[in-house]
Amino acid sequence: MTMTIKKQNRAAFLGAIALTLAWGPALSFAESVDDKIARAMSAAPSDVSAEATIMDVDGTILREGTNDWVCLPGVGLIPGDEHPMCNDAVWMKWMAAVGAGTEFSTDVIGVSYMLQGDAMVNNDNPMATDPNDGGVWVQDGPHIMMLFPNMDMLADLPRDPFAGGPYVMWGETPLAHVMVPIEAK
Template sequence: MTCPEISATAGLLVLLASSAVGQTSDVTVESLMKRLDGVAPAEVLANATLLNPTDSGDMQVLREGTNGWTCMYPGTNPMCADEASMSFLQSWMKNEDPPDTLGFVYMLLGDEGASNIDPHAEAETPDNQWVVTGPHVMLLGSGAKPLLDSYPTEVPEGAGQPWVMWPGTPYAHLMMPMP
């Protein structure tokens, strides 16, 4: 994925992560690396492209990576995504059919929540099954579809059980909580 494609994808992520407002463009590689510490294995983060949302909502490329991973802290949901996942996320944000890929995302610092059934919900409602997930990884894309029938579509009781998020949509993916 080229730098403009990464910037476009990440910019789209920031649009939904409205809590990114207030982050500044004066973030350094060092300060972002400290904020991202623990979001993915150190080996992934060490050589990943680093993106930072600015006050204007644009994405600032702080460092070009060499390992095919992109790490960012859009709003309150820090993540590291491989190239296939970035394509999937871009399709999701544009409400387009996702590419025929299998992608992997680390979110080992957890998230602030999302609807389990509506891929485009921006806030919790009484009927959108809002779920806040602790540390987890995700398998995204058509390559994950063969696995989806083996897992529940609602968040299981108790920690550590995988489930399918956004079932019945083109963006269904496997959520796997991590200890």
């Protein structure tokens, strides 16, 4: 079953995303809203993040934006994560599908910025939680992530995150995407 999201007004769309992003606890009770906003904005170039909606990992809108980007102070899929990300609408739909456990598809390319890096993850298995269980674990520094409408387009990209340059993460799963590191590991 392919997830289809019909065109909705901005407030309704963000409200639906807020409900599906309630995966993890708030990052810190002591952290101020301004600190969360600043961290979220650090995920992307300022011409993207300055006008982006800022959403906490629990789905709370911390600041309404005027462009189509949504920045978060952490990745809600990883409890307690503080690696910020800024997502276009395609990536927000991807995250909603992951959170809801539904399939995802797109007919356009999606882009996400993580210029402050990412948590340690298993490059092959998105559900893996223990680096001692095997698999190829990687923690990227600053990078861009891309979703593609046709996974055949990624056939020639390496699956090895240490090969240098862009690579496919979670390539044998419906959550496959391209990682584009900005600096050497």
